[in-house]
Amino acid sequence: MSNPKIIVAGIGPGSAGDMTPAVLEAVRRSDVIIGYQYYFQFVTPYLSPDTLCVDTGMKNERERAEEAFAWAEQGKTVCVVSSGDAGIYGMAPLIWEMKRERGSDVEIEVLPGISAFQKAASLLGAPIGHDLCLISLSDLMTPWETIERRIRAAAVADFVTAVYNPKSYGRYWQLYRLQEIFLQHRDPSTPVGYVCQAGRADEQVTLTTLGAFDPEQVDMFTVVLIGNSQSYAYEGKFITPRGYFRENRSEEAKGVGQEIMIESFRTIEKELRHPDIPLGKKWPLLHAIHTTADFDMENILQVDDGAVEILYAGFTEGRIKTIVTDVTMVAAGIRKGALQRLGVEVKCYLSDPRTAELAAEKGITRTQAGIRLAVEEHPDALYAFGNAPTALMELCTLVRREKARPAGIIAAPVGFVHVRESKHMAKPFREIPKLIVEGRKGGSNLAATLVNSILCFNDAEALKPGRDV
Numbered sequence: 001m002s003n004p005k006i007i008v009a010g011i012g013p014g015s016a017g018d019m020t021p022a023v024l025e026a027v028r029r030s031d032v033i034i035g036y037q038y039y040f041q042f043v044t045p046y047l048s049p050d051t052l053c054v055d056t057g058m059k060n061e062r063e064r065a066e067e068a069f070a071w072a073e074q075g076k077t078v079c080v081v082s083s084g085d086a087g088i089y090g091m092a093p094l095i096w097e098m099k100r101e102r103g104s105d106v107e108i109e110v111l112p113g114i115s116a117f118q119k120a121a122s123l124l125g126a127p128i129g130h131d132l133c134l135i136s137l138s139d140l141m142t143p144w145e146t147i148e149r150r151i152r153a154a155a156v157a158d159f160v161t162a163v164y165n166p167k168s169y170g171r172y173w174q175l176y177r178l179q180e181i182f183l184q185h186r187d188p189s190t191p192v193g194y195v196c197q198a199g200r201a202d203e204q205v206t207l208t209t210l211g212a213f214d215p216e217q218v219d220m221f222t223v224v225l226i227g228n229s230q231s232y233a234y235e236g237k238f239i240t241p242r243g244y245f246r247e248n249r250s251e252e253a254k255g256v257g258q259e260i261m262i263e264s265f266r267t268i269e270k271e272l273r274h275p276d277i278p279l280g281k282k283w284p285l286l287h288a289i290h291t292t293a294d295f296d297m298e299n300i301l302q303v304d305d306g307a308v309e310i311l312y313a314g315f316t317e318g319r320i321k322t323i324v325t326d327v328t329m330v331a332a333g334i335r336k337g338a339l340q341r342l343g344v345e346v347k348c349y350l351s352d353p354r355t356a357e358l359a360a361e362k363g364i365t366r367t368q369a370g371i372r373l374a375v376e377e378h379p380d381a382l383y384a385f386g387n388a389p390t391a392l393m394e395l396c397t398l399v400r401r402e403k404a405r406p407a408g409i410i411a412a413p414v415g416f417v418h419v420r421e422s423k424h425m426a427k428p429f430r431e432i433p434k435l436i437v438e439g440r441k442g443g444s445n446l447a448a449t450l451v452n453s454i455l456c457f458n459d460a461e462a463l464k465p466g467r468d469v
Contacts, residue, residue: 004072004106007079008095010086010113011042015199018114026111030079032071034064039081061091065098072106085115089136089164117162120195120223123205125237127193127225128160137174138165144174151178155185160231160240163224166194167215175215175224182226185266186210187462191227191238194218207238229259261466264290269463273298280308283460284435287453290465291445300438307433311382311408312457315342320407322347322381323451324374326367326391330384333448337468338455347381349373367391375404382454384410386447389422396425399432408433410450414442 007026012018019042027033027046037055047053054071056064064080072078082090092110099108121128133154139147154161161182166175182190188211196204196219206217210226218224231240268289269275275282281303288297314320323346325331331348339346349355349370358369367388374381375398383406385392392413398404411426411434413419419440426434435450452468453460459467 004075005077005109006068006072006095006106007077007109007111008086008090008092009079009081009111010084010088010090010115011039011081012114013084013116013119013199014042014197015119016042016045018119018199020111020113023111023113026079026109027081029077031076032068032078033081034068034071034078035081036064039083043081061094062098064091065094068095069098069102069104069106073104082113083116085113086110087112088115088117088134116164116195116198116223117225119198120162120193120205120225123195123198123203124193124207124225125234125239127191127227127231127238127240128162129240129242130160130228130230131158132160132162134162134164135178136164137167137171137178139171139174147174148177148181151181155182158185158228160228161226163226165220166218166222166224168220172215175218179210179213179215182210184270186226186229187464188212189462190229191231191233192224193238194222194224196222198223207233207236229262257469258464258466261290261469262464265463265465271295278305279460280306280457283457284308284450284453287449287465288437288446291449292441292443294441296441297437300441302434302436302438304430304434307408307435308454308457310433311454314382314407315344315455316458318343320380320382321345322378324348324371324378324381324383325447326350326370326385326413327387327444329444330386330447330451333445334384334451335455335468338452341468342455344455347374347378364394365390368394371395372398379404380407382406382408382410382451384447384451385413385422386410386442386444387413389413389415389418392422393418393425396422396429399429406432408435408454410435410447412437412442412447412450414440414446416440 009023009026011023024046027043032052032054034054040053054067056067068078068080080091086092087110095108135150135154190210192210192213193207227240265286268286284303285297285301288301289295321344323344325348327350328348331346334346350366354373355366355369359366368390371391371394383395392411395404409426409432411423413422423436456467459465
């Protein structure tokens with residue numbers, strides 16, 4: 001009698017070309033092949049004439065393992081075939097558990113196979129180039145509450161995620177729930193690929209996005225792959241870069257900074273008391289809270305209806321070419337990448353020699369003098385105030401005198417003297433798009449971030465800030 005042995009072999013997703021030489025050799029030399037009958041078709045061409053095939057039926061995994069031990073304990077070499085890789089949602093763990101349960105002396109050998117998610121990935125391009133996890137939606141042996149916790153963890157942790165057992169006739173809603181959870185943490189444009197019958201004659205490969213993904217197109221023979229925040233579509237394929245960092249150090253810093261900003265915005269959005277406001281108001285609000293860590297902005301940031309949309313169109317269509325700031329700190333906080341991209345110039349007259357002369361001559365503040373000069377040269381600019389209420393008051397006076405016609409006003413001066421009044425002075429100009437931080441709060445950083453929110457408004461729908469960080 002030969003030494004009893006059970007070989008647990010992963011036969012791959014179903015194509016002869018995807019079976020390893022080791023698995024083919026194990027199939028050839030086994031006395032008994034045990035498995036679900038559907039899989040016999042893939043190994044039959046490699047069997048010896050006297051090999052016995054034992055079908056245990058679908059979902060009878062425990063009976064399959066018991067059958068394997070019964071034959072092996074008679075001295076037979078038994079091969080238990082499992083689709084994909086036998087160690088991934090396959091028979092290998094059950095065979096080892098039964099060996100322990102029985103106290104059996106039968107030798108166990110596990111031969112790896114190409115898993116369905118690997119085959120699907122190769123057909124989709126290169127979607128699993130970074131950290132990934134596998135989740136089965138089958139709740140036959142795992143409570144749904146546990147599965148949902150794992151889904152949420154994968155989504156939050158930005159794993160590329162392969163979904164096994166996504167759907168069956170009686171289990172139809174779980175994939176919808178997974179999509180819902182992922183959309184709470186991922187951009188709707190995140191690539192999603194799914195492959196049905198990978199490696200088989202009726203193979204179907206589909207590439208879509210998380211937002212457009214339709215769970216109705218998926219069945220039990222499908223593997224779904226969801227990208228991470230770095231994944232992208234290219235030439236009809238789905239690519240996930242090997243790392244978050246780029247070889248170019250400036251690109252590296254940009255990638256990391258943007259990822260942090262994206263995650264911060266998602267966190268802020270979840271904590272808003274009223275998240276369902278129009279996008280043109282939510283986008284600057286998210287920027288304001290991100291900059292100040294002050295959720296009171298939800299109460300005090302007032303954005304005119306359509307103001308952000310109008311101003312963004314003005315920049316992209318070339319009608320607004322200049323931004324004037326009251327102090328240099330506001331100018332310094334406006335992103336240079338966005339300015340270059342849109343061909344916009346930022347001007348601050350505070351350090352202009354003419355400003356000091358005018359201030360001394362007229363007995364006014366330098367910021368007031370700077371605004372007077374700015375209005376003479378750029379009457380139709382976007383004006384942003386983050387420090388000096390007297391500068392905002394000066395602009396309002398010039399507007400009343402019809403000497404200025406600003407494209408828009410960012411009113412966020414900070415302090416205790418004339419601050420509230422300066423903001424009230426701007427409110428009656430209903431024809432001018434305005435973003436106003438009510439009360440005493442404000443600041444140069446806040447004014448700058450409100451300008452930035454306008455310059456990158458085309459990133460708002462995808463909730464993907466920081467392109468120009």
